[in-house]
Amino acid sequence: SFDLVCAQRGLTLSVAAGTSVLHALRGAGIDLPSSCEQGVCGTCECRVLEGEIDHRDSILSAAERAEGAVMMACVSRARGKRLVLDL
């Protein structure tokens, strides 16, 4: 599991191994739009302020992955112990 911080709300959630960031957010009442939930459409894109992302989508370019400023919340996760989102 890892900590997911919603910076705008001052909220920290724990994301368990079998749970997506998208569903962890929804569980906390944050309704991020989604469509494919397979990392292919881009609907669930989130801005990331801090933390290393384990990108598991099929949309972002290599440059975007390296930059680490956005992630697809339906499939991607934290590489470390903490991710801070602009939510």
Ligand code: FES
């Ligand atoms: Fe389609 Fe996340 S819902 S990429």
